[in-house]
Amino acid sequence: MQLLGRTYRIYGYQGKQVRDQIHSYDVARIIELIYRNPRSGEMYNLGGGRANSCSILEAFGLVEEMTGKKMNFEYVDKNREGDHICYITNLARLKSHYSEWEITKSLPTIIRETVDAWNMRLTAYSSV
Template identity: 60%
Template sequence: MVVHTAAQPSHDLAASRPFDDFDVNAVGTLNLLEAARHHVPETGFVHMSTNKVYGDRPNTIPLKELDLRWEYDDPAYEDGIGEHFPIDQSKHSLFGASKVAADIMVQEYGRYFGMKTCCLRGGCLTGPHHSGVELHGFLSYLIKCNLQGKLYRIYGYKGKQVRDNIHSVDVARFIAAFWENPRSGEVYNLGGGRKNSCSILEAFERISALSGKKMVTEYVDKNREGDHICYISDLRKMKAHYPSWSISQSLEDIFGAIYESWQERL
């Protein structure tokens, strides 16, 4: 089994180093696909793609504003965003564009060469060993700031932006399920789904209840470029293709695990 998780994962770095970004994310993926095709063509190939392949188009879904979060105002998205959502004609960042190139190439090696490839379009992948930083690793960084009493900056959308969070154990469990029963040229939106979704404001409440500490925050009235307002992965295709798989780690489990880990590490 080849599990390809190497990447240049930063949007901001990509803009300042477009050739490096494309070399690592797109050409690096092509290198691995070609190596696999020549040496282990029967072997399953899982690629960590990203929900950023959808660019900022998820922001065109009608939304309603609730007290603590944005929510889809279209019943078609009650279960979240599915794999048929369009990936082009939206703003991706250069990082998102290089990941689109890799994603399409991985699908093509499945369709054209019949290899057992799959793209996992990740939402927020996290877990106790995540070392989040301000621009990357939302919950991990937020919980670390809470424990340290460090300033957490909210960038736009009133702090009501929503992400779905999945524990790394559930990511690994899905990869294992694919390994046991691989398919060809597949794409899955891999996130925590609706039940594991939370906004920044909701995350503040959860961690403060757990730690007993108030968040120290500052609001910046400008959202990050192309940032999703509300992103929830629709997990129905994953569950239909792999019925033995489901989310085993709830949002509460994830908060608890990250909180305990930072307590030990800090």
């Protein structure tokens, strides 16, 4: 997190790798639904889906907007072995079996809560 002032390395793809993000609250909600209404032998993909997806550079941009601090990073030309340029979870099967579940925490909310949590930790550590 930029709040620590470190330089991050971005491996391959110039920071344009896309991933979807999901909040632990939404994960806990679907686990509870599956626990209460199990479907024997089923497996599901779980992630943030298209609405909660962004590239590394887009995520850095959101952090910069929220903190007012520039992200320090450097590119490493070689991508990580086995890395995907784009991974977005297909939630269709999960939603067809548990239609009452939906993602409630947006990408900006997830990042905002992460930034706030880091700020609280840094404040607590600096007062020790």
